[in-house]
Amino acid sequence: MAFPGLKHASSGLLAALRAGSRLGLRSGSGKPHAATHAGTPSLPPIASLAPLTELIGSYLSPSDVEKVREAYRFADSAHLGQLRASGEPYISHPIAVTEICAGWKLDANALAAALLHDVIEDQDVSKQELVEKFGPEVAELVDGLTKLERLDFASKAQQQAESFRKMLLAMARDVRVILIKLADRLHNMRTLDVVSAEKRRRVARETLDIYAPIAHRLGLNVIYREFQNLCFAAMYPNRYQVLHRAVLAARGNRREVIGKIEDAVRAALPAAGIEAEVSGREKTLYGIYRKMLEQKKSFSEVLDIYGFRVIVHTLPECYLALGTLHQLYRPVPGKFKDYIAIPKLNGYQSLHTTLVGPYGTPVEFQFRTRDMHHVAEEGVASHWLYKESDTTLNDLQKRTHQWLQSLLDIQSQTGDSGEFLDHVKVDLFPDAVYVFTPRGKIISLPRGATPVDLAYAIHTDVGNQAVASKINGEFAPLRTELSSGDTIEIITSPASRPSAQWLNYVRTGRARSEIRHYLRTVKYEESVGFGERLLTQALEELHLALPAADDPQWDKLARSTGASSRDEILSDIGLGKRLAAVVARRFAPENALMATTAAAMDEMTAARAAPILIQGNEGQAVQLAPCCGPLPGDAIVAGVRLGQGLVVHTADCPVAQRAQAREPERWVPVAWDSQASKHFSTRLDIVTRNERGVLGRIAAEVSAADSNITHVTMHDDAVSTVLLHLTIQVDSRKHLAQVIRAVRHVPQVQKIVRVKG
Structure with missing residues (x-):
């Protein structure tokens, strides 16, 4: 029994449901078992390799086809006697996964890995055995797809997070790993109906949280839409059925309107000399459901569930077709998006516009070329489908490589697998804003991103040293949300450091991981250094010298206090977890490794003396x-x-x-x-007469006193006066007094005070 390749898979709801009844999902353990699930369909015929051979023979050489057949024979032997939850021979699942990959025209090594993707995990086949039989490339792909189940983990969640991390890092090295995994998950989702309702919901939630966003990020929109509908059906079957019936009824009610629009478009485009392929499209059920939730609308209020796609031959014809239809129907203001000039993060390119059709019905139109359509539907997999080295595909591959590389960067700074997974989830935002650097470079960021996200997207050092930002030439706080089209300038200072507060509003995984890495490592290093200073002072009060780093006393002290090392003891002192005087007393010969309450009080008294x-x-x-x-x-x-x-x-x-x-x-x-x-911030409140140029004169006096204004706001106290709030940089209280005396020289200044609290 064979599935069609993903190239031919429908994103329509009914097609997805029909596909879902063909094969069952494997058991949770993956081991051979009897099919006892109520309602299990009767056993189908043994899976056949013939349809797959015919499919791959259309683009692979005979030697490559034979390599795939050899992988099939090995997998068939390894899974012999193993059944899926539906009662089918287990080999039917690897064949279906491989057929989906063949729809993407993946190479022989990837297809062999797809057939073998469960043999290490389920049948105890070693990686070395695969290396010897199929080569290191196939073995690495299979290993990247294998979950971590034989190691000891504190929880199921930790095991799952660690398995995801392994898979994503393997994907970063070779994108074919995730393509095979997505095909594996797609087939499992299509055959989810034979497992318990609880497992359906769990697998669907995992798919919606991880695999669907990855598919979207890689531009695999066909599989992304199918994932969404299948997950919706598994998680909320009753809502799914109600909405499905409502869409069918609405489709009948609006058939006349849609038909009238389609006829008008098909007549208008040739009249303008544009040869185009026009097809209707419908929002996915999950898309409609999410819109109803987010906008708190009933189904009858969601009008734009239908749309049209116009595919033309050349890029200029996209804009010509857009102009033609804007003359035919009135466009909705603010609903035009040019994803051709500025593609989405996943390489998607199209023109989007919403027009008001007959009877006031809003209808969305998308305009794209045939090449854009291939990339829009197949994303990064279009690299294997269409091998022309045009600019669009090269740009897409470059963007994908940059994202995959960012996963490796995040991994290098993240020790915990759960934290790594959180960073990756943050990076899988489907929407994006497009901002400009002062030099005109376009940078894509997740919706809700801030100047801090942009700073880290430019370079780690820029992010670590960011102190302020200018948005469209105006100073703005670092927490400001960016909008598409903004021009952003990042102001840096060598004395600046990342703040833990930034974690409350950054949106990119890279920014989040860089900030946490800095805070974790630098805080530790600073606390060690400061702890050493405190301990040295405390030891001097006892007329003792700080022991050398390799002194055995450190090991004894660490063992007795539950610390792992000398640096941990010093870090605890620097962070206030241990008192330096108490630790210093431990080095006194008469009280070696002893600390009584009385001694601790004596030590605190000694510490207060210095x-x-x-x-x-x-x-x-x-x-x-x-x-x-x-x-x-x-x-x-x-x-x-x-x-x-x-x-x-x-x-x-x-x-x-x-x-x-x-x-x-x-x-x-x-x-x-x-x-x-030499760099301390302090605040001044200045009451001054409200006259032209007074702020400039005050700023000049501050500058003449060798100080700098970092922030200023004002408040009108009365018609004739104004209250200025200044934040300035000084190096001491004496320097502040000099600045205040300089500002008093401005005749309009009536009162000036230093603000505390």
Whole structure:
């Protein structure tokens, strides 16, 4: 029994349902078992290789066909006696998967891997055996498709995430891995009706979350639409049936309107000298359902469920056909999209417009060439179907390669498989915005992306050093959502660092993984360095020297405190998880590896006697409290906050005073280091007369005092005055005083104060 290749597969709902009853889904374990499921169809004939041989013989050489036949014989022998849940011989599943791949015109090695894709997982065939029999290329493909089931995992979710990571990384090295996997999942979805309702929902949800977005990202729109409808039917069978009947009824009611539009279009295009192929298209049931949910509409309110596709010979004819139909019917404002000039991320190209047809019915039209149509339907698989080396396909392959490479970049910075899968899911957004760099380069980003996403898309260093952005020439916050057509400029500073708050609004997997990688590694390195400083100071109070890194005392201390290494001990000190004075006392000869409560109190007292020197550029191990914004020269105090290290406040800060009263044991004396940083932000409120040019004069005085304005807002207090809120950069309290004196020289300035809190 054979399935047609994917090239001929229909995305229509009825076709998908008819296909779904042909073969059953394999059992969860994949091992031989008896078919006992209620309602299982009678056993069909043994699967035959003849239809597959005929299909691949149309484009493969005889030697390649023989290689595929040899893979079939090996797979047939390996799966001998194994049955699917429907009771069919298991070999019917690899044959069906291979026929789908043959529809994409994949090469002999990929087809052999499709036939063998379950032999390692189900039948304990070794990878080395496949290498010896079919070569390393086939063995690598099969290994990339094999789930991780024989290792110990903490949970089923972790095992699944690790298997996905293995498959996606194999895909990044060879895109044929995911094509075979998508064909495998498509056949399983088509034959999902013989398993339990719970398993149908679970498999459908997994398909909708992972495999359908990957198919869309690779431009495989036929399989993407079929995945959506099959998942909808499996997850919500009652809603599916109700909507299916409603669409059939609406199709009959609107047949006259659609027929009238089609006749008018078929007459108008030849009259304009355009030879075109016009075909009707219908939104998928899942697409209609999702629109009803998102827009909170009833079915009767979803009018644009029908549309037309116009396929022409040349690119200019796309625009000519568009203009012709705009003269025939009135276009809906804001509903025109040019995906030819700016293709989608997956290489899709078409012109989209919505026209108001007879009786006020909105109808969507798509205009594309034949080559664009091939790419739109088959995506990256069109590389094997059509081997002309034209620009469109080369660009598509390049974009796909860049995305696959980004998966490897994310993997290199992500240790946890679940986190890696989350990053990939974020990267599979179906919609995109298209923005411009100042040099005119177009960059595609997921909908909802921000300037931070763009910064990391340009380069990791640009993202790590981003401090501000300009959108269309105007300063805008880094959290601003971008819109298509925006021109974005990223402002950077060598002193800038990524913020954990960025994770709340970035949208791309690359930006998310880069930020987390930076925070994880740099925070650790900074906390180790700062912890070493704190411990050195505490040891000096005890007249002890810091032990060398290879001193055996570190290993003893680590074992006794549950730490894994010297660096972990120092990092814990820097992050406030351990007190430096307590750790220092452990090195005292009279109290080796002993720490009593009394000793700990003595150590804290000793620590308070020697203030910790603050430079202000320690990174995340030392934070300057935003409530009071301390500057070098201010009297300061610092509290140890678990996981955050030292938080430095001004001595008169009300927030610090309240916290110190609650937990006095967590507060230590601090002082400014003579080598403090030169970049501190502080805020000024300036009341000035509302006169022309006053802001420019204030800015000039700030600049003359060797300072810089990083942010400014204003508020009208009255008709004659205005309140300016300035954020400026200074290097000390003394420098701030110089800036204030300079600003007072402006005659219009009535009042100026430093803002705390």
